[in-house]
Amino acid sequence: MLHPALATGFLVLLCQYTFQMLQLPFVWRQMQEFLTFRLFMIEYLGDSILVVLVDLAYL
Structure with missing residues (x-):
């Protein structure tokens, strides 16, 4: 299950x-x-949304 805070971020x-x-x-x-x-x-990736967030942070 995706954490709501990660989805919001x-x-x-x-x-x-x-x-x-x-x-x-x-x-x-x-x-x-x-x-x-x-x-x-x-x-x-499912719950590994952090990978996407980290990638976005370096744009």
């Missing part, structure tokens, strides 16, 4: 990243690839 980071990317339309394709890859990781 991930969503906050995702929203911040999305807002930044939407300000730069020329990187829309990169954002799509980023989100697709992250969602793929979440699906297969």
Whole structure:
């Protein structure tokens, strides 16, 4: 089961990243690839969402 605090933290980071990317339309394709890859990781890692959060923190 995914811890609610981790899920909330991930969503906050995702929203911040999305807002930044939407300000730069020329990187829309990169954002799509980023989100697709992250969602793929979440699906297969399950509770290991920390891996995604750490990766996002270094962007």
